[in-house]
Amino acid sequence: MFVALAPPDDAKEELAGALQSAYEQHPQLRWNRIEDWHITLAFLGELPVTVVPVLRPLLAQLAASRPALRLGLNGGGHFDERLLWSGIEGELEGLGRLADEVRDLARGCDVAFRERPLRPHLTLARARGVNRPAFCRWPRAWPASSAARGRPSASTWWGATSAAARG
Numbered sequence: 001m002f003v004a005l006a007p008p009d010d011a012k013e014e015l016a017g018a019l020q021s022a023y024e025q026h027p028q029l030r031w032n033r034i035e036d037w038h039i040t041l042a043f044l045g046e047l048p049v050t051v052v053p054v055l056r057p058l059l060a061q062l063a064a065s066r067p068a069l070r071l072g073l074n075g076g077g078h079f080d081e082r083l084l085w086s087g088i089e090g091e092l093e094g095l096g097r098l099a100d101e102v103r104d105l106a107r108g109c110d111v112a113f114r115e116r117p118l119r120p121h122l123t124l125a126r127a128r129g130v131n132r133p134a135f136c137r138w139p140r141a142w143p144a145s146s147a148a149r150g151r152p153s154a155s156t157w158w159g160a161t162s163a164a165a166r167g
Contacts, residue, residue, distance in 0.1 A: 001047050003059060003102050004038035005069075005095075007122070012037055015073060015086060019124065029084065029125040037122045039071075039088060041099040044106055044113045051111060058105055066101075069094045071120075082127045088120035095120055 012034045023031060074089035099118045
């Protein structure tokens with residue numbers, strides 16, 4: 001199970017439009033569905049089925065009590081030639097605090113999980129099996145494009161009320 005912040009539909013559609021030629025040029029990659037794009041705040045792993053009904057209302061209450069964060073797209077790159085990502089910019093300190101609060105809440109419910117640093121990104125695609133050479137054509141990191149920056153749909157992202165537990 002993981003707890004994540006999902007972008008609004010208009011931001012996802014804008015990024016998907018910008019990626020259209022990449023989809024066509026790189027069909028060998030396993031592209032994530034845009035409805036699955038998210039920023040992981042906490043990866044909790046396998047949990048007993050009884051824990052989710054306890055966590056869900058607490059997470060909803062936490063999300064509802066926080067102001068919206070202003071986040072946007074900022075470049076991207078790949079991790080180890082296996083995962084293609086889009087970067088995030090904006091209120092990253094607030095995002096970090098939200099992730100810390102989510103993790104504290106999980107710990108308060110006696111959920112043990114592996115601590116991982118927050119690396120805000122949207123996973124866009126993964127290499128299929130051993131097909132990593134496709135990533136050799138992508139820079140490890142690339143700057144934000146003017147198409148994805150500074151426009152209201154991309155720069156005014158995500159209220160904390162979008163946080164949800166997924167398992």
